[in-house]
Amino acid sequence: MASKKQSINIGIVGLGIAGASMIPAIIAHPHVNLAAAATRNQERLDKFANDYHAKTYYTIDELCRDPEIDAVYIATPTELHTEHVRIAAEAKKHIIVEKPLAVSLEDAESMIELAEKNGVHLIVGHSHSFEPPIQKMKEIIDSGKLGRVLMIHNWYYNDWIYRPRTPEELKTDLGGGVTYRQGSHQFDIIRLLGGGEVRSIRAATAISDPERPTEGNHSVFLEFENGIAATAVYNGYDHFHTTELTFNIGEGGPLSNSGVYAQARRTIKATNSPQDEVALKVEAGYGGSRSKNYQEAEKHHPFFGLTIVSCEKGDIRQSPDGLIVYGEEEKYTVQIPMEETGRINVINEIYKAVIKGVKPIHDGRWARANLEVCIKAIQSSKERKELYLNYQVPVKEPVENNI
Missing domain, CATH: 3.30.360.10 (Dihydrodipicolinate Reductase; domain 2)
Structure with a gap:
């Protein structure tokens, strides 16, 4: 369902290479605001606050308690994704999470279920198909x-x-x-x-x-x-x-x-x-x-x-x-014009999902299918045999829901 809002406020969790690289795309989008960041590195927090006049938090829990934040970009280590997605989903924040989605298919499934249970979008990026x-x-x-x-x-x-x-x-x-x-x-x-x-x-x-x-x-x-x-x-x-x-x-x-x-x-x-x-x-x-x-x-x-x-x-x-x-x-x-970039497409996908009700291509099930290939590749090498996949999904064609 399309939202009555016209813009979204995003907070970044993690200001390493991935988090820093997404900042220009957020700033470039006319309907997305860079509203906050969370990291345990105080020096980075101070610089971020000075550079963007945005809110800063020490933990994802604190950031997700902010009622003005609509979505979070989780750019933390892979082994933390499951817990950080849980925190964001339970706080009713829409989510972009770095790839890979998780380390196990079981963790991926729990993240998908949490997002759906709490009515939030879960998108995985930046992946290079964007x-x-x-x-x-x-x-x-x-x-x-x-x-x-x-x-x-x-x-x-x-x-x-x-x-x-x-x-x-x-x-x-x-x-x-x-x-x-x-x-x-x-x-x-x-x-x-x-x-x-x-x-x-x-x-x-x-x-x-x-x-x-x-x-x-x-x-x-x-x-x-x-x-x-x-x-x-x-x-x-x-x-x-x-x-x-x-x-x-x-x-x-x-x-x-x-x-x-x-x-x-x-x-x-x-x-x-x-x-x-x-x-x-x-x-x-x-x-x-x-x-x-x-x-x-x-x-x-x-x-x-x-x-x-x-x-x-x-x-x-x-x-x-x-x-x-x-x-x-x-x-x-x-x-292909240079004005468009993969990271801008990531931000646009979460914007269209939240504001216009367009179902994202790179959702949790898409990310779980990518993760399954990663896991099966390592397993196939160890077992030296062909393996069949169970969690694959077709490419969705985006449809705008204006109801």
Whole structure:
């Protein structure tokens, strides 16, 4: 049901890299207000209050007791998502929660039930299927111009495993490692483009560095109920980088750094302790010395690795300014304006859900389906066999409810 309100007030829980990166999208939306933030880092709270003249709280409980807050963006570690979603849902706050939704399917189910019981929307983002190039790929697929989709591939090689990490990010049972943390992006992209319903997967994962004891690479074959075949290949060990194949454009949209070869791996190997590594990670968060200026517009849409869709009558891939379509008779480009971003699309999805009654695509059940692929990929690798999936859902087409 559409709301009588015309705008929503959002509070951010967690001002690390994820929380900081969402701030410009919230500010850019004409009907969404950046109203508050919660974190246990007092220095960040003070800076946030000064920068945005917004309320600050030490805990999510305090923020959710604020009657002026309509929705929360939960950007806390994965193992805290279940409890933080419970707090927000019981306070009747609409929710955006970072990916992956949870560590287990049981936790995911409880979060879905809590949101539905309390009448609030639960959306998972930022996931890379929100990005305009992926959305445009889906639009071309849905148009039928290139015929039926045959296969989808997302291959990504980078330095993920050697970027500064907190301890839980290197523990698989807490949702760490590339299969949980980055596979959730890959599977989200592939499922959106393939129709959503994965039938089965066969995967191989590996832990190549005993000092980083979690999955650092995976190769996953997915077969959809509709017959589409897909692969998700990820290697985060900082050797070859996919940017060599994506016009030197990386995940955040900028040109890839041209520094020392294997710079991330060398930096981490040179740290003296886990505490030093955590300090590096903290400095990359909001207000830190290594934080990115997210207010600065990127020159290109981001490349989450190399994504190629093959249809009966052509292939589609990204270009620096949009897409390249390799049709039967010609190769042509599709320009995509830079004003739209994936994070703006996240905020717009919660806005449309709350204010206009549009059922979100990236809801709890969609996120649980992505999580199931992550879990089954690790299980498939251990058992060395194909596994069938049970919690997959089709892609919803947004319908506005004006009742």
